[in-house]
Amino acid sequence: MVYDLDSIERIGVIGAGTMGSGIAQVAAMNGYDVVMRDIEDQYVQNGFDSIESSLDRFVAKDKLSETEKAETMERIEGTTALDDLADCQAVVEAALEDMDIKQDIFAELEGVVDDEAFIATNTSTLSITTIASAIDSEERVVGLHFMNPVPVMKGVEIVYGEKTSDEALELAHDLAEAMGKETWESDDKPGFVANRILMPWINEGIRAFDEGVATKEDIDTGMKLGTNVPMGPLQLADHIGLDICLHATETLHEELGDRYKPAYLLKRKVDAGDLGKKTGKGFYEYD
The missing domain is CATH 1.10.1040.10 (N-(1-d-carboxylethyl)-l-norvaline Dehydrogenase; domain 2)
Structure with a gap:
């Protein structure tokens, strides 16, 4: 499986909470089209409200113009349907820190996205290897652990599981850096580094x-x-x-x-x- 950062134009984010909305925001701020998915419309709307409030703080500090804020918001669409992520070249899962929930999401996601799509989890403590075991193509699952608050913190922890491929690992670093972040790498051990x-x-x-x-x-x-x-x-x-x-x-x-x-x-x-x-x-x- 060969990954290419330049082929990624549309990023799916599963979860519109604090972490998911933050990831959606930084992806959109860096030029990516984003599909932000959660299980209820209200959760999706809460995610949009959080993003707008965060962008307003950037504008107030003269770190972003009103035009750039509007363009960022326009790049993000919300949904409750996982199928709407079908045309995303990369997906970052940022759902609840529950192994069963994450495995269920990945098992369903594998049947939705393209076989070449890059898929990552934002888990902060759970095993990448165990999450990946829910799907057949375990080699393309990697940890992409953003620090909170995502729009402000520069760091992203890249975590490789037992079967994570070198190509997926490299793309995880490249994608995080394309979102304006700096990375470090950890083995799939409890708690990782951070x-x-x-x-x-x-x-x-x-x-x-x-x-x-x-x-x-x-x-x-x-x-x-x-x-x-x-x-x-x-x-x-x-x-x-x-x-x-x-x-x-x-x-x-x-x-x-x-x-x-x-x-x-x-x-x-x-x-x-x-x-x-x-x-x-x-x-x-x-x-």
Whole structure:
């Protein structure tokens, strides 16, 4: 199977949530036609609303003109029908972090897109090899893990599964770079590079707060000033979503043992429905 970046004009994105809408946005901003698919019209509309709000921030900061914003929006079409991705030369799945859901999507997708289409998953913790096992052409499945928020963060983690071909791996790097991103590569091991290291950092920050080591503000300030990161662990957890952090940590705990055991306070916050910025309250409160 031979892949060619120049042949990709239309990109399908499965999932219109935070990650899916962000991927759709950066693809469209870089000249690709995009089909953004979700299971309900309201989810698709929410995705468009998120994209427009993000583009408005770019315009307000003079990083984008009103004309460029309009052109970007025009390149994106929404749908609830997976069949509408049939003419896409590349598809990025960004659905829920659930193995059964992802495998079902890939099994259906294989029968929709062309045999030569490039297909990738944006999973942050789940095995690329296991996701790919749901289809016959496992060699064309690769991890294309964008960082959140996608329109702002420069990094994309490229993950190869047991049967990922060299051609698919190379195209994953090329496609991410064509969207204005920078890449690094990881083997298909739990958490890959980013979350294998990031989640225990966040988890330990939550533990330190729960055990009274310092206030949440001082923990975040200490880590920002002490390690030159833009956000401390509690603030970053709120921005990612505490439910997402818990799910990622539980996955790593299952695979790698007690060093990744989720902090009690993280579980309690999620049970209470305080998921961070998206619900207006996590460790901090948001307007």
